Amino acid sequence: xxxxxxxxPPVRPHYQRPLINTPFFERSRLLIETDSYVPxxxxxxPDVYSSVEQEYFAIRNAASLFDxxxxxxxxxxxxxxxxxxxxxxxxxxxxxxxxxxxxxVWCNEFGHLIDDGTxxxxxxxxxxxxxxxxxxxxxxxxxxxxxxxxxxxxxQIAALALQGPTSCAVLKALGLAGVETxxxxxxxxxxxxxxxxxxxxTGFTGxxxxxxxxxxxxxxxxxxxxMAAGATRGIRAIGYRAVEMARIEAGFIxxxxxxxxxxxxxxxxxxxxxxxxxxxxxxxxxxxxxxxRRALLEEKARGSRRRLLGIEIAGNKPAHNALxxxxxxGLRQVGEVRSALWSPTCKRNIALAMIEAPYFETLRQFWVxxxxxxxxxxxxxxxxxxxxxxxxxxxxxxxxxxxxxx
Amino acid sequence: xxxxxxxxxxxxxxxxxxxxxxxxxxGRSVLVLEAADRVGGAAVTREFASGFKVSAxxxxxxxxxxxxxxxxxxxxxxxxxxxRRMATVALNESGPPVVFSNGAVRGVSSQDAAExxxxxxxxxxxxRLLARVNDTLPFRVSFASWRDRIDALxxxxxxxxxGRSDMRQLLRIAAMxxxxxxxxxxxxxxxxxxxxxxxxxxxxHGARAPxxxxxxxxRWAGQVDSGALGIAQPAGGMGALTQAMARAAxxxxxxxxxxxxxxxxxxxGDRAAGVVLDSGETVEAGSVISNADPKTTFLDLLSRExxxxxxxxxxxxxRSKGLVAKLHLALDGxxxxxxxxxxxxxSRLLVSPCLDYLELAFNPSKYREVPARPALExxxxxxxxxxxxxxxxxxxxxxxxxxxxxxGADPVGAxxxxxxxxxETLERYSPGLSKRIIDSELLTPADLEREFRISGGHWHHGxxxxxxxxxxxxxxxxxxxxxxxxxxxxxxxxxxxxGGVMAVAGRNAALKVIAGGA
Numbered sequence: 001x002x003x004x005x006x007x008x009p010p011v012r013p014h015y016q017r018p019l020i021n022t023p024f025f026e027r028s029r030l031l032i033e034t035d036s037y038v039p040x041x042x043x044x045x046p047d048v049y050s051s052v053e054q055e056y057f058a059i060r061n062a063a064s065l066f067d068x069x070x071x072x073x074x075x076x077x078x079x080x081x082x083x084x085x086x087x088x089x090x091x092x093x094x095x096x097x098x099x100x101x102x103x104x105v106w107c108n109e110f111g112h113l114i115d116d117g118t119x120x121x122x123x124x125x126x127x128x129x130x131x132x133x134x135x136x137x138x139x140x141x142x143x144x145x146x147x148x149x150x151x152x153x154x155x156q157i158a159a160l161a162l163q164g165p166t167s168c169a170v171l172k173a174l175g176l177a178g179v180e181t182x183x184x185x186x187x188x189x190x191x192x193x194x195x196x197x198x199x200x201x202t203g204f205t206g207x208x209x210x211x212x213x214x215x216x217x218x219x220x221x222x223x224x225x226x227m228a229a230g231a232t233r234g235i236r237a238i239g240y241r242a243v244e245m246a247r248i249e250a251g252f253i254x255x256x257x258x259x260x261x262x263x264x265x266x267x268x269x270x271x272x273x274x275x276x277x278x279x280x281x282x283x284x285x286x287x288x289x290x291x292x293r294r295a296l297l298e299e300k301a302r303g304s305r306r307r308l309l310g311i312e313i314a315g316n317k318p319a320h321n322a323l324x325x326x327x328x329x330g331l332r333q334v335g336e337v338r339s340a341l342w343s344p345t346c347k348r349n350i351a352l353a354m355i356e357a358p359y360f361e362t363l364r365q366f367w368v369x370x371x372x373x374x375x376x377x378x379x380x381x382x383x384x385x386x387x388x389x390x391x392x393x394x395x396x397x398x399x400x401x402x403x404x405x406x
Numbered sequence: 407x408x409x410x411x412x413x414x415x416x417x418x419x420x421x422x423x424x425x426x427x428x429x430x431x432x433g434r435s436v437l438v439l440e441a442a443d444r445v446g447g448a449a450v451t452r453e454f455a456s457g458f459k460v461s462a463x464x465x466x467x468x469x470x471x472x473x474x475x476x477x478x479x480x481x482x483x484x485x486x487x488x489x490r491r492m493a494t495v496a497l498n499e500s501g502p503p504v505v506f507s508n509g510a511v512r513g514v515s516s517q518d519a520a521e522x523x524x525x526x527x528x529x530x531x532x533x534r535l536l537a538r539v540n541d542t543l544p545f546r547v548s549f550a551s552w553r554d555r556i557d558a559l560x561x562x563x564x565x566x567x568x569g570r571s572d573m574r575q576l577l578r579i580a581a582m583x584x585x586x587x588x589x590x591x592x593x594x595x596x597x598x599x600x601x602x603x604x605x606x607x608x609x610x611h612g613a614r615a616p617x618x619x620x621x622x623x624x625r626w627a628g629q630v631d632s633g634a635l636g637i638a639q640p641a642g643g644m645g646a647l648t649q650a651m652a653r654a655a656x657x658x659x660x661x662x663x664x665x666x667x668x669x670x671x672x673x674x675g676d677r678a679a680g681v682v683l684d685s686g687e688t689v690e691a692g693s694v695i696s697n698a699d700p701k702t703t704f705l706d707l708l709s710r711e712x713x714x715x716x717x718x719x720x721x722x723x724x725r726s727k728g729l730v731a732k733l734h735l736a737l738d739g740x741x742x743x744x745x746x747x748x749x750x751x752x753s754r755l756l757v758s759p760c761l762d763y764l765e766l767a768f769n770p771s772k773y774r775e776v777p778a779r780p781a782l783e784x785x786x787x788x789x790x791x792x793x794x795x796x797x798x799x800x801x802x803x804x805x806x807x808x809x810x811x812x813x814g815a816d817p818v819g820a821x822x823x824x825x826x827x828x829x830e831t832l833e834r835y836s837p838g839l840s841k842r843i844i845d846s847e848l849l850t851p852a853d854l855e856r857e858f859r860i861s862g863g864h865w866h867h868g869x870x871x872x873x874x875x876x877x878x879x880x881x882x883x884x885x886x887x888x889x890x891x892x893x894x895x896x897x898x899x900x901x902x903x904x905g906g907v908m909a910v911a912g913r914n915a916a917l918k919v920i921a922g923g924a
Contacts, residue, residue: 005722024519087711108889109714109883141719145710289676350607 006140016040019044020068023158023219027227031237036238041134041154043070046239047060053344055242059205059274063166065226068159068211072134078148085119085127088291090274094285096121101185101202103273104282104287112262112271114138115255118202120174120187128153132255135193135263142291158219162226163209163246166233168403169209171199171210173215173229179210193221198219204243206250208397208404214280232285246351248341251310251390253277258308258338258352275304276354278390306335307360310390313349314383317370324353325367328382334359337368343392350392351385411437411661413919415680416692416707417859417898419447420646423662424912425897425919427478430658437689438660439681441667441859444645445652447697448858449907451645455736455845457796461644462849463858463865465785466754470647471909472635478654478778485650485699488791491636493753495746496596496924497784502745504596505753514594525591528596528882532576533626535564539625540910543918544877544885556786571737581872583726584618595760601663603781604759607807610729610869612768613761617872625869628867628906631897635755636792642909651909652804661760671707678893681707688838693893693919697859697912699867700880700900702725705860712891720881724900725869727736728851731809733828735802736795736845741786743836752789757782757835759817767808774814776824779831781807790905797875804828811851811863820849845879864906867898876902887911887918895919 015210019039022028022339028046035046045067049055058064076085085093092102100120105116115135120128129139139150162170171179176190178335187200195218214222227235247254255261259272272284283296311320324335335355343350355366370381397404413429418440430436444450475481493507506511509530511522545557565573579587584605585894588598602613602857605622609615629636640647652662671694672680680690696703703810704713704721712853740748743755758764758781767777783805788795795801806828815822825848832839851863860867877885880900887895897915899905 032422083711088715108718138715142715145705191879289712291716294676294714403683 001178006143007105008136008140012152012155021355022067023216024069024160024223026220027223028067028237028370036239040240041070041072046243048239049237051242052239052245055236056235056237056245056344058234058292059164059207059240059242059246061165062236063162063164063170063230064205064236064238064242065223065230066161066163066238069157069162071154071155071159072131073154073157073159074129074131074136074139075151075153076129076139076148077125077154078146078150079125080146081125081127084143084146084148085129086287086290088139089119089288090283090292090296091119092287093119093121093127098123099187100349101187101200105277105279106133107274107296109292109295110262110271110370111273111292112265113259113274113277114261114263115151116253117264120200133261133263138263155178156215157213158216158222159214160212160222160226161203162212162244163203163205163207163211165208165233165397165404166230166235168405170226170230170233170235172405173233174225180405182403183209183401184399193218197222204250205246205254206391206393206398207246207395208400245341245344248352248393249343249345249393250340251392253308254339255350269305273304274298274301279309287304304357306354306356307386308338308352308354309360310355310392311351311385312388313351313368313385315347315370315381316342317372317381317383318349318350318370319368319370319383319385322351322368322370324355325369325382326359326384328362328367330369330382332369334363334366345400346393348392350388353385410680410690411435412692412736413437413438413691413695413899414689415439415695416446416671416681416703417697417699418648418652418662418664419650419697420449420648420907420909421898421912421915422447423648423655424478424660425695425697425916426655426660427658428913428916429652429919430655430660433659434835435689436655436660437666438655438662439666439683439689440662440664445662445664446648448854448860449644449648450794451643451794452706454714454734454847456800458734458799458845459643459737459794460734460787460801460803462734463854464644464793464907465630465639465770465787465805466641467599467635467638467644467647467907468625469632469906470635470638471631471908474632474909474913475635478651479656480647480650483653484649485647486641487610487635487638488641488787489639489752490634492638493748493750494637495753495755496600496759497743497755497757498596498745498835500744504594504600504891505750506600511597514592518592518594518597521591522597528572528575529567529623529626530630531572531629532623535576535625535633536623536713537567538564539876540631540908541885541914543914544879544902547877547882548888551823563675579613579619580623581616583614583616584622585613585765586722587619588613589761599758599760599764599844600756602761602764603756603783603807606764606768607783607805608864608866608870610725610727610871612765612808614765620872620875621870624904625906632909638788639785641791643787643791643794647907667689668707670709671703672890673709675710675797676712678770678891683760685750693895694917695895695897695919699726699862699898700863700896701726701882702859703894703896706759708891708894714890715832717881717890719885720883723873724880726864726867726900727811727870728860728865729808729810730856730861730865731824731851732854733804733806733825734847734849735804735843736802736804737839737842738844739842740789740799740800741802741839741842751786755784755786757784757831764807766789771808771810774810774812776810776813776820776827777808778827780809780824780828781827782831783807809850813850813857815850824850864897869902874905879904887915
């Protein structure tokens, strides 16, 4: 009998308690002033410690420490691991070198986005896939016919994002010699407090920064070590909302904000393709077949239905969820804003807006209908907007190697 | 060694051969590769005991249309029938049987007989509609083109033009279970048992499962379509049919090679480009048409990286485990059955005395057990076709319903129990039969899988059920014979309109290959 549906692992005990704490909870609970924890993939994580602005400026001006543990992590290993991943994701994994990381997306058969994430390569046959959402079912069904092991390892790894201009200096002070030579999207194995510590030069802020991966037993020691090493370098624990600001400046997209996973859409045409997200650069159409390739080729030939554009908007009022029109009078809706921010660093009113065809190509100016809720009263502003390049903020220090380490 | 042909057909089952005939007649170069040493797939005649031959899997034609026999020129290529319009005899353990023949029923109350006439007329009207659907290319539920919408509207219109009363009745019963429909209509247990049997033969559930009316209609459609052939038996067994088809294919210009097992389908530049044989030999082709079942085609012959996860996921969940076993008996003389005249022994004989019997026979299969009192479809092919056995001797060919693919922890014991239970049941209807048995052969679904290379051992390549039917058969993405991989087509029973030796899927597939497109 041929391959049956692969067996599923036993159910994780999440259902017994609605949310669990990360290994860093013992530290975050001492620092958090607002008690504003938010749910994230079954974990409870800080939204804001004290003030979003202070936390945001720690990312841009010093060093910030963000608990990344709830990010979903899968171990993918075995002789077919590379073939498996190459069929799963849109990028060419065969070109990903050992000890390197790649950002990628993956699609279903219609070329509709399921999720985005990062692939870490530890060896010829050993990978980690970090995703926004749990999708073991999809990953296991993708494994039918491949000699590959797919297992969720989220709980087995505690992770921290250390981001900001002084982050490299903090790591050096922690004792990670040579970390400044790590290039963007590279990873390296270190030892800390007699434990393996993996450091990757990756992040979600668009700044100089690192992500640190350690077994849960070493979590608190790592946190304490970083806080001590960063004490004179402006380190600050930050919550989710500060990261959200930084990621918009960096022009990164967020699932369920900038696009909806095809696994969740109910209504027709709510799905999104990589081309629509402006992610042409992660789609390796020439690498052979992968999930969604035939549909994406068709889209390439036919043209996309819409496209995510970085736009700048006049004024200083963030255009949250605003509708986008072609004229000031609001005659024809041509799109909507997905993510919006008054950028404190750029001093620009920026947004990611999904614009319908053909307007994403034909229009050089839009009008954005901004609603402001001020002391219980709605006010409305029609502001001029225009397309700009992404990322909105790209400091030279992000990619400079050796990294800024003072 | 490398050759090149226009169309390469994997498997010389009756659908593969029908497809080959249609393509070769249009001047295409066609090569059919068959793993076994003879053509025919699951429609073959072979020896099972010294001197005794039998149709090893399928043993009756239920829905081969006369028109198709003419179209394929099969009589010119040697096809003869040893029996046409065979009656169905519902065996009675102690008393006269109920006989279904030429659309009428005998051996029941006049009320039941009259009701059957009404029931039969209505079912035939629905079946005619279904028979036309069987011949058409299923529209895509995604409505990818206007053509799909038009086809869907046409179907809706056909249902509407049945008239208000028939339309309502069709929509009411289409997804219903046969148990309720039949119980509502008739009194005679034997009659109800027979209709329930026909609703579940080759399906995956008992007669109480929703959708079994559809399988009954499907069988009825085959009958309506078959015209004057009705339930028929080819002279020389089912193998004679496929032999005639092979000759027809060859005379049309197709080449057939047996003993040539395809190891994998070759893909070049995201297109099926040929096959590699077990021998290492490569055959290049403009398109590859697979008569193998969907699971074998997509999960075994094709490397998985050429298909999307969604599609593989659907294929791997295609329900394809057989639920019917086959028993062959070599007998030292003509068997008798209680209440059945010798002249009726060439009929299709059923052991399904009532609906509850059928349901009780089904229940154990859910728990990987064999039935204690199995439901049976029995033929004695040597009555109509004495050449299948030595003079004076006979062959009995039996479909045993509700035998699970997975026989649990002790398959050897289960086989022994099954054989014992079947023989015990037979003994009740045909006292003394056990003493006449010279030799026997039992093929469980797992054996059928091995012998005929059908994943799961299901003769229809996959259960005929509401969700694996017409516009969703075998799975979305391959419902129109074309598959997600350009240049690769399906033509077997796993496709619309499904199994039964009708050769419709093969013909439809050929037309689709010629028309091209998705």
